[in-house]
Amino acid sequence: MKTNKFNRREFIKKSSAGAVGFSVAASAKSYANILGANDRMNFAAVGVHGRGKALILAASQQKNTSMSAICDVDERESDIAGKFVKDKFGKKPKFYTDIRKLLEDKDIDAILIATPDHWHAPMSLMGVQADKHVYVEKPCSHNPREGELLVEARQKYGKVIQMGNQQRSGLISIQAMKDIQEGLIGDVYYGKAWYANDRKSIGTGKAVEVPSWLDWELWQGPAPREEYKDNFVHYNWHWFTNWGTGEICNNGTHEIDICRWALGASYPKTVASSGGRFHFKDDWEFYDTQVANFEFDGGKMLSWEGRSCNGLRQYKRGRGATIHGTKGTILLDRNNYIAYDNDQNVIKEMAAKDISATTDTTGVGGLDVYHMSNFINAIKDGEKLHSPIEEGHISTLLCHLGNISQRVGRKLNLDASNGHILNDPEAMEHWGREYAPGWDMKV
Incomplete structure (x- = not known):
């Protein structure tokens, strides 16, 4: 017999295929009937020093959500962002410095990306390839070709990818x-x-020793080394x-x-x-x-x-x-x-x-909540995505x-x-x- 956990993951996976541009047949009521008490959306946030905390806050204001993991190359965020998540969700999350390790967790339904721009598209691609839905901050790419590749990835893997131009949900x-x-x-x-x-x-920057709290190699990730x-x-x-x-x-x-x-x-x-x-x-x-x-x-x-x-x-x-x-x-x-x-x-x-x-550097507000709600509803119920x-x-x-x-x-x-x-x-x-x-x- 399939477990409830398996049913939950399979339903989220199947319902998302039609979530971009039109509504699928599954309603909130039918979704609840299928998933029962196991319909909680499980998030992970990547890049949590600044804007990532706004996304965590927006996710915490949705019904039936959890934040099981956070990822950042600044190891100080294990305590800083970890406490922030615990305050909002009631439980301290797992902490990763390497996104590749986080994506191995099959219980994570969606990742929220607020890293530097050069990571946005590669991380989004890695996310959908790991069977996760993706909320990626603007800009969705570091260059035009990366944006084209994300469109191809959405079509190939059938996952929901929402860009964080949150005024679309205002x-x-x-x-x-x-x-x-x-x-x-x-x-x-x-x-x-x-x-x-x-x-x-x-x-004018000076070449200095990398801070002990920073994984500079992973921070650079897909970018040529400097x-x-x-x-x-x-x-x-x-x-x-x-x-x-x-x-x-x-x-x-x-x-x-x-x-x-x-x-x-x-x-x-x-x-x-x-x-x-x-x-x-x-x-x-x-x-x-x-x-x-x-x-x-x-x-x-x-x-x-x-x-x-x-x-x-x-x-x-x-x-x-x-x-x-x-x-x-x-x-x-x-x-x-x-x-x-x-x-x-x-x-x-x-x-x-x-x-x-x-015009501040974090941009917290009601628009984040609306946009996150639309992202979740697109995954769960096939609601039309505001910013596919x-x-x-x-x-x-x-x-x-x-x-x-x-x-x-x-x-x-x-x-x-x-x-x-x-x-x-x-x-x-x-x-x-x-x-x-x-x-x-x-x-």
């Missing part, structure tokens, strides 16, 4: 999209996204090309995704980006000031303005988006939605019930294309069916990356 954002579709501001044609912060200089310096860990890796993806992927992904969603746009046909590292002279390899423009078929476009080191707000907001149409404009951020007619009169206004952080990897990849790709245009210093022409760069071999050299020996991604 109630006011969903309402704004419904209003746009119903013609509240007419035909939409332009989206403007922005992000402004006052980040300080990261200085000597450890004192300004890499834990946050400044964002600004180094070997591991990070710059501000446009770090934060621009959110509002670029909102604009693309509102426009009903898919892959762009052109992208042009300009900017530079203007505010400080230091080790920062990306851009503290960047303006990227994307044009789509059908007479639509969006732009993103990023200012990492000059925090002057637009519309009194450090981040947000405006959606422009023939009958008016919508101003939308994580916590508020305001619609204007063409005479600048407010015609609709909504505020989020649960506030979310905007197919959509997450496209929005992330726009950000990568902005960086590529910036690097080569010119406008890129694209295949609007898949986002590939046309007639520019130099630009296409940035489509993928070099991996450390033994870490190539293979679907």
Whole structure:
């Protein structure tokens, strides 16, 4: 006779195959009948120093969940994050430094990934290959090819992969999209996204001995090896090309995704980006000031303005988006939605019930809870996923294309069916990356 535990794993595995893009027949009631008391979702969190704690918190606020394991290359998190998990779930989790060891645990249903960017896609692939569902923070990839591979992996292994662009699950954002579709501001044609912060200089790093608490080899993982310096860990890796993806992927992904969603746009046909590292002279390899423009078929476009080191707000907001149409404009951020007619009169206004952080490094808030709930319901009940990897990849790709245009210093022409760069071999050299020996991604 099969045990309840086996039935639970088999049901979750089978129900997830239809969870992306449409609802499967199994309802919450039928799921409960099949699984009974054993329907608890068992999570593991990977990368728990910063953003990972927000995901742990979001998972703890769902019904019938557990967090049996955490993984981090900073061994101090065994106590720090371990205590955090115990406070939220009532039991201290197992602690791993090596994701490969964690994935051997067959009782784990899903992994929550909040590691540095260079780990996102390889770890997601490893997760689905180990029969786990995956919630991966944005950006879902370090380069365009990795995003394509994750889409292939989702299709091959049938697991749920949700990207952490959590505003897709925001109630006011969903309402704004419904209003746009119903013609509240007419035909939409332009989206403007922005992000402004006052980040300080990261200085010039010095080669030092690796801290005793850090497994530098595993931290680097799939990335080519570099000597450890004192300004890499834990946050400044964002600004180094070997591991990070710059501000446009770090934060621009959110509002670029909102604009693309509102426009009903898919892959762009052109992208042009300009900017530079203007505010400080230091080790920062990306851009503290960047303006990227994307044009789509059908007479639509969006732009993103990023200012990492000059925090002057637009519309009194450090981040947000405006959606422009023939009958008016919508101003939308994580916590508020305001619609204007063409005479600048407010015609609709909504505020989020649960506030979310905007420009700090952790971003805890109600949106995390909603997005995690959608992820769990997609696994259990086949609820339509708000940010399936197919959509997450496209929005992330726009950000990568902005960086590529910036690097080569010119406008890129694209295949609007898949986002590939046309007639520019130099630009296409940035489509993928070099991996450390033994870490190539293979679907």
